[in-house]
Amino acid sequence: MGKRGRELLVRVASAFVLIPLVLGILWLGGAWFLTLISVGVALLCIEWGLMASPNAGARLAAALTISALAAVFTGYLGHPVLSFLILLFGALCTGLYGYRLGAGWMDAAYGVLYVGFPAIIIMWLREDANNGLAWVMFAFLIAWASDSAAYVTGKLVGGPKLWRRYSPNKTWSGFAGGMIAGMLTAAALNDLTHLFKHNISPIVVGVVVSLATMAGDLWESALKRRFGVKDAGSLIPGHGGLMDRVDGLMFAIVALGGIRLLVLLGTEI
Template sequence: MTTVAAAADDAKRWRDLRKRALSAAVLGPAAVACIWFGAEAFTALMAIAVAVLAWEWVHLCGRRTRVFPGLAVPLVVLAAGAFAVEDHPRIALAVLVAGWIATWVGAQRMGSSLTQPAGRLAAGVLYIGLAGIALIELRHDTEAGRANVLFLFLVVWASDIGAYMAGRAFGGPKLAPSISPNKTWSGAAGGLVCALIAGGACALAFTPTASLLAITVVVAIVSVASMIGDLLESAIKRHFKVKDTSSLIPGHGGLLDRLDGVLAAAPVASIISFMLGLGRPLWGWG
């Protein structure tokens, strides 16, 4: 009976692995192709992603994107992204902040019909918009954009995969049980190790003489930011009392579930890139 119970428990832990693998096999190459083939393809991908992310957020708040105030979230984020595409990041940020305030105020005036408070609906503007602007700015660097965005996504993906595999395999003490009872310290360690391998390989492929210390530090920063984003998304879902943000992606839930790490890591990577200057890879400070 013990053997049977152990086998059943093991199967339960890995039951969503096949769906996850199939979804990743479809979505991963498409994202990498858009990153690789140019800023235009990546911008188109970002526009689609932002629209879906905004739709999921608005629905979490009990609203619809076809009418105000729900419609304000995708409109503001896409407008800010358009200015970022035209290389006006300061205007993009100003539009984002102004749109966040306007969405909050507008939602408050329609508060009697809101499922969630106005501030939570408006928060989606910043949550999605900041990451969108950051990714556009990173990729539009004609010299280092491809390397930086590919590096960012590989580190985030490796962190997620490593945390999933190590956490399911080893278990152990919980990382943040009040936020996400399934996440463990062993998973966090596994995610960091995988991120170091994937990020290090990517960085050395683009710049073979890069400083290993610089690569390690930047990978660690981006990986930890990704894990914080994962925990933040878990807290958001706990707040909204949902398991997934939608059922869009088999095995992964919604796009917000899939891009939680990117939403947190992209602004961090963009700040690093801004500090280094144009044409420099994220690990190019060593």
């Protein structure tokens, strides 16, 4: 077995272990889900702190974690608007602390928003009394389907590169495969959950969330190039850091949060 074959085998084994665990906690919700999100936020903040400031990474990571988790816990207690205000204040304070540490203050402040914003939104989605599980499952499964299909299609078909400067391995064929998988997954999930009954097309949901997933993947590739690292970390075998695994999902969650807001406002798309 060649190097690529071993890498693929490790990726599949990691997914085989992690996906059932994550789905089980999503199903349980409540304090279990809060714990999952809190651990994820802490790990992402550690990875960001070490990328943004190798010399003061631990201290910066601590500030990032405190700021992001304060906002997440506030949202969990039923105050989503206040949680965003706390996140903004935390980003300001972390930026000032990063400046004092000699790190880039914009990188420090942005790290809080980058990690904290989707964390708040996914808590808001999951705490929906009627359809919380369905909302979160839409985000996770569409993102996973889109990401996996893009990877497999790109490897099998190849072709012109999508954004050679920042992500030389991604192709337009992978992009098309990811979009199709996202649309099909959204349609299938809607047939099961009937989440979008009236004013929003599940195909549109699939398109938007798939686009967000791939945009998140590309954005993190650009960030890693900026920080001069190959991977955000080495936590997950075959995948790198946690951020390398959830970069697209973070953007997908934000996109689905916007769609839920449109649903609440009665907007048709």
